[in-house]
Amino acid sequence: MTDAHTDELANELANESALESVTVIGLGLMGRALASALLAAGHPTTVWNRTAAKADDLVARGATLAPTVGDAVRDGSLIIVCLADADAVREAVGPHRAGLAGRTLVNLTSGTAEEAREIAGWTADRLDGAIMATPEVIGRPEAFLLYSGSPDAFEKHRETLGRLGSATFFGADPGLASLYDVALLGIMWGTLNAFLHGSALLGAAGVKASDFAPFAVQWVSSVSGFATAYAAQIDRGGYPAEDASLDTHIATMKYLVRESAAAGIDTDWPARIQALAERAVQAGHAGASYASLIEVFRGRA
Numbered sequence: 001m002t003d004a005h006t007d008e009l010a011n012e013l014a015n016e017s018a019l020e021s022v023t024v025i026g027l028g029l030m031g032r033a034l035a036s037a038l039l040a041a042g043h044p045t046t047v048w049n050r051t052a053a054k055a056d057d058l059v060a061r062g063a064t065l066a067p068t069v070g071d072a073v074r075d076g077s078l079i080i081v082c083l084a085d086a087d088a089v090r091e092a093v094g095p096h097r098a099g100l101a102g103r104t105l106v107n108l109t110s111g112t113a114e115e116a117r118e119i120a121g122w123t124a125d126r127l128d129g130a131i132m133a134t135p136e137v138i139g140r141p142e143a144f145l146l147y148s149g150s151p152d153a154f155e156k157h158r159e160t161l162g163r164l165g166s167a168t169f170f171g172a173d174p175g176l177a178s179l180y181d182v183a184l185l186g187i188m189w190g191t192l193n194a195f196l197h198g199s200a201l202l203g204a205a206g207v208k209a210s211d212f213a214p215f216a217v218q219w220v221s222s223v224s225g226f227a228t229a230y231a232a233q234i235d236r237g238g239y240p241a242e243d244a245s246l247d248t249h250i251a252t253m254k255y256l257v258r259e260s261a262a263a264g265i266d267t268d269w270p271a272r273i274q275a276l277a278e279r280a281v282q283a284g285h286a287g288a289s290y291a292s293l294i295e296v297f298r299g300r301a
């Protein structure tokens, strides 16, 4: 080995030992992916899970299995919690909250904004996070994770958090990341429901979902462009029909309802779409853009 190679190796080892120690509490599908990404980046990683056997692969790769949550907390300067729900966090981590002092708690468990604030209240150095990714993309840039809570904690651990995926910080309210989470999940479920409904409709005519999918994907991409223009209208509080009026949308919505009924598939979803638009029309937005439905969602129409 040359001197240059020896130096390179020594530098790598020095960097590795400088990496902060991280604890991951919860080794479900997501927790294992988080711990795996941290291990791959060279972080000293301690793990805890109620069912200890789920740690086996991680331990084989160098993770330390803590026998109790208290031990796990003591081992890390950054404590990542990824459990099923807030009740699990209260039950497993709640009794050890005193041990969190001087460490940073990052709660990546899904929940409401209020639950995020409650758990964040256990310690001063705290972040709540939302994972907008599936386990297999954790550690890659396409995984995006949203955080809110202590700005100092985010700055201090930005690099480590970046090893899980791209990290965005929304400010001091620990509940805000959770709110973004559910709002974004709503987009996912709404979009998937529309795709599944469309697949059922075309399926009744003998079209395979895999033949429909490329068109659905192309259309979702076009529709996503509307969001930017409508966001500007929503923020201005005016909804000029620059593309199409709500009346024009409604005139076409009835075909989705009729075709669904004719195909013998569920009509609930298209009827709901139609009913929302009709409420906006009743509130005086017939000539406005589709963005005027924001008034319905705000409960004002």
Ligand code: FVH
Residues within 6 Å of the ligand: 026, 027, 028, 029, 030, 031, 049, 050, 051, 054, 082, 083, 084, 085, 087, 088, 089, 091, 092, 108, 109, 110, 111, 131, 132, 133, 134, 135
């Ligand atoms: N998986 C995903 O794609 C999504 C992506 C978006 C974010 N979610 C959220 O991440 C949290 C964990 O999800 P998960 O996929 O890891 O879930 P599971 O594989 O079901 O693992 C659940 C873990 O929670 C442990 N657990 C449950 N109850 C308790 C309890 N009372 N005390 C201690 N631990 C508990 C469970 O332990 P065990 O069953 O293995 O013993 C697992 O470690 C979740 O908030 C998603 O919404 C993931």
